[in-house]
Amino acid sequence: MSADLILTITDRSRGGDFSAWFREQGATLVLTALGRGTATTEVLDCLGLEATEKAVLLCMLPSRKGLLRKAAKDLWLDVPGRGVMMAVPVSSIGGASAKNYLLQGEAEDRMEKKLTHELIVVIANQGATDQVMDAARAAGATGGTAVHAKGTGTELAKKFFGVSLASEKELIFILASAETRKPIMKAIMEKAGMQTEAQALAFSLPVTDLAGLRQFNVE
Structure with missing residues (x-):
């Protein structure tokens, strides 16, 4: 089920x-x-x-x-x-x-359904949306949507990353084709990753169905 x-x-x-x-x-x-x-x-x-x-x-x-x-x-x-x-x-x-x-x-x-798209979710410091999206667009992303959020548990960041994390965050959703998902995530990690001011984390989720894709690419 x-x-x-x-x-x-x-x-x-x-x-x-x-x-x-x-x-x-x-x-x-x-x-x-x-x-x-x-x-x-x-x-x-x-x-x-x-x-x-x-x-x-x-x-x-x-x-x-x-x-x-x-x-x-x-x-x-x-x-x-x-x-x-x-x-x-x-x-x-x-x-x-x-x-x-x-x-x-x-x-x-x-x-069972072949997945054609994935949703990339990026968690970055407040104000870093442009840095993340510049990297994503250079790798083929067509757009995204950002939501302001507040993080918790940031005191554990030094243990895993050796850096301090700000609690104010940007949550960025990027819909990508299955073919472009990997290069987009790689570009974000290289240009806006944990060792940059953006301190971005990224993961992707499978999208099993989709409606309105044409409009999503027009901001």
């Missing part, structure tokens, strides 16, 4: 529409964070755009064939600027009560 974490990135003005849609699909808990697009000032000026404020939504749903296709139709994700939605497989849920609460006792067997 399987479940997916559904991660959505859209304009803040549409966050409520997505949240309501998730609840219609049976989501019992929808989390919303505020983020921002990572397009450079020069790019925005050339396009005549203002900096884009984003809503990042997270919820858990049973794995359902065709769910994201339904989302693309209901939420007009094929229209530029509407947002991107992706499914990340959940490997386990702690406790039967939590599982029943999050999934309402419903889940399907997962079908």
